[in-house]
Amino acid sequence: MAAGAIDWQRDPQAAFAQARAAGKPLLLYWGAAWCPPCNRIKSVVFNRTDFIELADSFIALEIDGDSVGAQRLAAQFKLRSYPTLVVFRPDGAEVTRLPCELDGKRFVHILDLALNARFTAAESLSVALSRERALSDDEWRLLSFYSWDTDERQLLKNLDFAAIVASLTRACTLADAVVRLEWLGLHAAAVAGETGLDQAAAIRRLEATLCDNQAVCLQFDIVIGYALDLVRFLTAPGSTARARLIASWSDALVSLEDDDTLDIGDRLNALRTRVRLSRLGAAEPQLLALASARVAEATAQAQGPALRHTVVVTGAGVLSDAGLIDEAQQLLRAELAQSHAPYFLLHSLAALAKRRGEPAAALHCYEQAWADAVGGATRLQWGATYLLALLDLAPRDGARIEHCAAELAAEFAAVPDAAFQRNRTQAARVVKALSAVEDAGAQASALLAALRQLLLNA
Template identity: 55%
Template sequence: MRTIAWFENDAQAAFAQARETGRPLFLYWGASWCPPCNRLKSGTFARPDFAELAESFVSLHVDGDAAGAQQIAAQYKLRSYPTLVVLRPDGTEIARLPCELAGGLFVRTLGLALRANYTVAQSLSAALSRERPLSDDEWRMLSFYSWDTDEHQVLKNLDFAAALASMTRACTLDEARQRLEWHALHAAAMGGKAGIDQRTVIARIGAALADPGTVGAQMDLVITYAVDLIRFLTEPGSEQRAAFAQAWAAALDTLESDTALGVADQLSALRVRVRLARLGAPLDDMAALVRARVAAAVAGVSEPALRHVVINSCAGILADSGLLDDAEALLEGELGRSHSPFYFMHTLATTAKKRGDPDRAIDWYAQAWDRAQGPATRLQWGATYLQSLVDFAPHDIDRIDRLSGKIINELSGIEAPASQRNGTQLARIAEKLGAWTGRSDRASALRQMAARLAG
């Protein structure tokens, strides 16, 4: 088994080697507690074909809590965990890849990016201007681009939905056109766009969902876009919604039972299938089915990274099924075993909120803050804890005051505290404390500091 020689949090050394060897660079930005990151580590990055391909590029891993990591993120416009970027030796960005792809498809798509004659930005420009015809591989790269981690690197200030719709019309490769259309529809849904020929679109998507080959090839979109597109394209309570949801549910059932997929992807499909039960696609004996599937999945994994993903997915499935007691028991039972228990404490807080128990939610947020590790993570968890106090216990001035003082102390030890994700958390803190009507010297000082640093 080949091992991958990752450069850890050292972008300067990684790019120096890329320039020296003339090899492109693959940048993986992530965090130890992030479930999609753990899915990549336990699945895609552990594949022999990924390791074999890695010999053709320089591998750089940047952990969001490492020293200087948020500054690196600011330089390369990284925010969401995980973000996966392919760059030329001179630092020119070629493409960003979606983490949701099944392992083999991810490796093939990474290979396309490594061999690309044009960057995705150049291909996008040509696709929109029609200045030249695009090759099939260019269309493939556009259809597999990670639009949700773009950070305006390719799209700049373009209207996202309009740009995707334009590419869909211009695309000359059927398999890419289908992905681009689904991306365009989802962007329209998120943007509240009107003017969609719903009946025609539903018929076209329905035909794709009925084709097992297409469902497998579009696994990531079948899972990710199901709920949003059903809601966007159909009316609540309509026969059309029920029929569309049932067609989508059948496709998800196919994925959930596909042994070629990893357990993490099977569980993702099951979770969405459970959610569709509320949109017109009932799931027979849902509680019994979910309990059995969760028990089998949990019993079948021990490797820490994969187990983190499985526990997270299973807790979500149980909660979405209304089995809150089961979800809490699963998460609480995992706290002593997990490498990131503070992540599951956040989920327990969310479950407590679903129960209408804000005091319990605050307690879990407090425990998560106490256990959180790493400067960027602690700032994010501290911001969430502070937000819960202001929302659910605004009268607890002493607690808000003490927490504000602790966050101020920790900010003083963070290098470039406003960089990237840290800046987002500071803006959250400033906004929340700005709306709070209580009086606290340390909360006031934190609000002013956060607003100043966030700019």
């Protein structure tokens, strides 16, 4: 298959029929034009030569969250978070869900395993928990790289995630998978605020991974993604243990920042995590200059809408986290005219304005973002966000709230799948916020009643 020639299907029914007829597995990609992780995977994975070559062996299906009926389809396939990536057998059985944060080479390798898997992740999980047989190394690899964040209770059902991961860790016979499962378990404990954990032992195990460059590369996504939660969970503010763990983690992140086999956006994301870690421990003044220089370098290199979007959004995050608010604003504003999703950048600008204590400027950005937003589901999300911002930042501006409520009610009424998935989430957000408002105006009350009915009838 020629470079860039992925034949993405848009009709799920036709795509699954094609998969059955050809005896090929199917890769479903669920995303949106404005979503930075979606843009990252488009530029980091979908453009890779090895991914394009592998595409001959599967049917590629893309469902854009803003396409007609997409949220109803998402309910059928149990999709919510952007992006979600699911591999199906030719007969339509779900094999596994893939994490979007992996580096490109690792993602293609895990995808290849999934396309050729003898057992589904659900089957392997059941066997691993029951100990009916020994799992193969590839089964453990697929389980350890399962996307629990986008599971939507497909594997977990009503099971406790932390308990499941702990059981898998004890049963696992593949060393690399044990490390990943253990990290997943620690993070689950951190999120749950568990007590009674041997924190010193946990820190020793983390540091053993962090000082191993090969292990850091293998666990690239969770080394970046879990840093703040685990440092906060395992160490006390101002403690020697926290300083030592931050130093070990920062060294690991530097190795990722300097790894030229990684995409520039991923290297920038590693820097962002290091900047955020520095705020938990001793300040590193040199990071300010480094952050500014690295962001300028990355944005100068980034070409193409997808790559630029994720690099600019990540770069603005680096600058903001480093306290360089003016530079972050300048970067985002300069990108508005050329961005394929300026409405997303306006949300980021609104967050910066709120941080500076400028509510009027924040509301202006939220309002403009909604005005510029494209796509049914996106417009509902951006409209709901603007209304909630009005209720929070300008609760006495009844005329503005009433106008927004009337417009948003019309948009919800015009979207056929307003009661499904992400659209339903937005409706629930608005209902919760308006339910707490005393003496809401006529339009706000009408919107509240309509959305309550929408949620009841679905």
